[in-house]
């Protein structure tokens with residue numbers, strides 16, 4: 001039997017951040033991941049400076065062997081309308097990263113014992129802790145396995161059923177010289193295209209010679225067709241050329257206000273997508289994953305080795321203090337859908353609205369300062 005204090009299932013940003021934040025706590029921390037790193041993850045790969053700061057990332061070290069695309073503004077609009085350009089002075093307001101590189105980097109520096117290629121198969125109570133796969137005994141189990149986290153299922157969540165998910169598909173590829181020459185997407189200015197019914201948005205994010213194109217929606221009705229239509233739309237606008245060089249890959253996630261996942265249970269916590277924490281308007285999930293992990297680490301340190309019910313309550317209090325209560329109502333929900341959509345399309349052509357509300361508040365969350373790194 002392998003014994004540890006904290007066993008984290010999932011080595012994505014949530015799991016690796018938790019391990020990193022506990023690196024000098026005196027607790028022995030192990031991570032299980034069913035994949036071997038570097039591994040791909042379906043994601044646009046856009047992070048905000050708050051993530052860089054909370055992780056205390058050394059950008060010079062990071063960019064030495066990895067893609068790090070500074071972003072200084074955005075082009076935003078409706079599919080059927082013009083794009084509004086917003087530029088910022090004073091340094092990057094976001095960065096484009098490749099998840100296969102980013103997640104690998106974070107996991108390697110986490111300071112935990114990592115068991116790669118090991119899937120969570122099941123758990124049961126053991127003396128003073130939980131036994132996982134009949135092989136690992138932990139005093140505390142943390143589910144950081146993303147949207148389909150098996151620890152969330154172990155706690156009773158009915159994954160994929162009775163949950164309102166955002167379904168998304170994307171493709172990321174290294175452009176050929178011909179594709180590069182035809183690509184009009186500026187690496188410093190990612191492009192966001194809201195669907196005309198405002199049920200989701202598509203993006204074109206260029207990171208150096210890599211191009212990431214995708215679309216996410218709150219309903220997944222004929223998503224593949226809508227994604228194909230979006231590709232053609234970008235081509236018709238002259239932003240890209242040719243056919244997609246590979247298949248689009250899909251994934252799902254939950255938005256924090258609607259998610260019903262628990263935050264923990266007996267000797268168990270959930271962090272990141274496993275707990276359903278992505279921001280409502282943007283779907284950004286890396287920052288909530290990192291922040292939930294830092295808050296979980298703070299609660300674990302405060303617990304002083306007592307991983308009873310008070311730990312989950314403390315974590316819940318810290319997370320709610322940060323993200324607000326779940327089930328916030330959409331301020332415009334009372335408007336008829338047609339009127340909301342017409343209003344939304346109109347607002348998305350306003351320079352002021354796009355800069356101050358869409359970008360500053362919804363996508364960049366500039367109103368909320370970064371969390372301090374733990375340790």
Ligand SMILES: Cc1cc2nc3c(=O)[nH]c(=O)nc-3n(C[C@H](O)[C@H](O)[C@H](O)COP(=O)(O)OP(=O)(O)OC[C@H]3O[C@@H](n4cnc5c(N)ncnc54)[C@H](O)[C@@H]3O)c2cc1C
Nearest residue numbers: 010012013014034043044045046120145146272273285286
């Ligand atoms: C198309 C798309 C685009 C997105 N774009 C962005 C973006 O640009 N910016 C942003 O901030 N967010 C974005 N997100 C959201 C973001 O990807 C997630 O919120 C983020 O990955 C959550 O991190 P995590 O560590 O909680 O989970 P994950 O990154 O999903 O990591 C979970 C880990 O758990 C492991 N695992 C799963 N099951 C098991 C098991 N049974 N046993 C052991 N290990 C297991 C997996 O292998 C994986 O390594 C996007 C999401 C999608 C779907």
